Amino acid sequence: MDIDQPIATLENVSKRFDRQNLAIADLTLKIYPSEILSLVGPSGCGKSTLLRLISGLTSLSSGTLNWHNSSQSNQLAFVFQDAALMPWATVWENVYLPLKLAGVSRKSAQDRIQEALELVQLEQVSTSYPRQLSGGMKMRVSIARALVNTPQVLLMDEPFGALDDITRTQLNDELLNLWSQKRWTIVFVTHNIYEAVYLSHRVVVMGTAPGRIVAEIPINEPYPRDSSFRGAIAYTEYYQQVATALSQAITPH
Ligand SMILES: Nc1ncnc2c1ncn2[C@@H]1O[C@H](COP(=O)(O)OP(=O)(O)OP(=O)(O)O)[C@@H](O)[C@H]1O
Numbered sequence: 740m741d742i743d744q745p746i747a748t749l750e751n752v753s754k755r756f757d758r759q760n761l762a763i764a765d766l767t768l769k770i771y772p773s774e775i776l777s778l779v780g781p782s783g784c785g786k787s788t789l790l791r792l793i794s795g796l797t798s799l800s801s802g803t804l805n806w807h808n809s810s811q812s813n814q815l816a817f818v819f820q821d822a823a824l825m826p827w828a829t830v831w832e833n834v835y836l837p838l839k840l841a842g843v844s845r846k847s848a849q850d851r852i853q854e855a856l857e858l859v860q861l862e863q864v865s866t867s868y869p870r871q872l873s874g875g876m877k878m879r880v881s882i883a884r885a886l887v888n889t890p891q892v893l894l895m896d897e898p899f900g901a902l903d904d905i906t907r908t909q910l911n912d913e914l915l916n917l918w919s920q921k922r923w924t925i926v927f928v929t930h931n932i933y934e935a936v937y938l939s940h941r942v943v944v945m946g947t948a949p950g951r952i953v954a955e956i957p958i959n960e961p962y963p964r965d966s967s968f969r970g971a972i973a974y975t976e977y978y979q980q981v982a983t984a985l986s987q988a989i990t991p992h
Pocket of ligand 1: 760762780785787
């Protein structure tokens with residue numbers, strides 16, 4: 740695949756929920772293969788709406804969304820902040836759910852579930868129930884459930900927003916480690932600037948009223964990234980760049 744060619748292009752996209760509420764206005768964005776793209780912005784600027792537009796869960800009011808290889812639009816997986824696991828079902832059963840819904844038998848699903856659980860290092864707890872797991876482990880189950888369908892594009896809506904800082908840092912590292920193996924395209928919504936800088940090739944800063952892009956900040960730091968990046972001056976400088984763009988984002992234009 741040509742990495743200079745976007746896999747998806749949103750052009751002049753707007754989303755209006757009702758007459759008063761223009762959630763997103765005239766937004767243009769290209770998404771490239773295997774990139775990690777973060778969306779940051781003040782509450783209500785339309786980050787989740789944009790993710791839902793990309794996923795096709797919400798329809799555009801105007802503009803276009805093109806998947807340049809039509810099969811890619813079918814290979815999306817969503818991860819939400821709330822792990823949303825079935826409490827009465829084991830880890831294995833929770834990860835099996837998308838395959839079950841797709842009509843895959845338990846026997847045929849076995850290997851894929853095993854691989855997904857190994858990826859997030861949960862194969863030891865496959866027979867545990869969600870109540871027996873920590874918040875970080877629940878989120879890993881949620882990620883395994885997204886990965887079991889072998890998506891090409893992961894849409895993640897504040898997946899680590901409810902976790903403590905140490906667990907978040909750990910899961911950021913695990914996500915990058917998984918990404919280096921699988922090279923999905925990831926669109927990642929977060930309120931945490933450090934997280935956005937650490938993970939991303941590109942941080943897209945959105946502003947409110949109406950929801951729009953105010954800055955795109957490339958993070959020109961090679962992968963693999965680790966704690967040495969977190970301690971680097973460049974990390975703080977990127978943080979400042981994003982923070983400055985964000986402070987402009989909340990000023991009406
Ligand atoms: N289903 C809906 N019906 C009506 N309005 C909606 C709907 N979904 C979102 N909105 C509105 O669209 C705007 C953008 O909301 P959205 O949830 O996308 O913002 P956000 O940037 O993700 O916010 P947060 O950071 O608080 O999660 C808000 O004004 C919100 O009230």
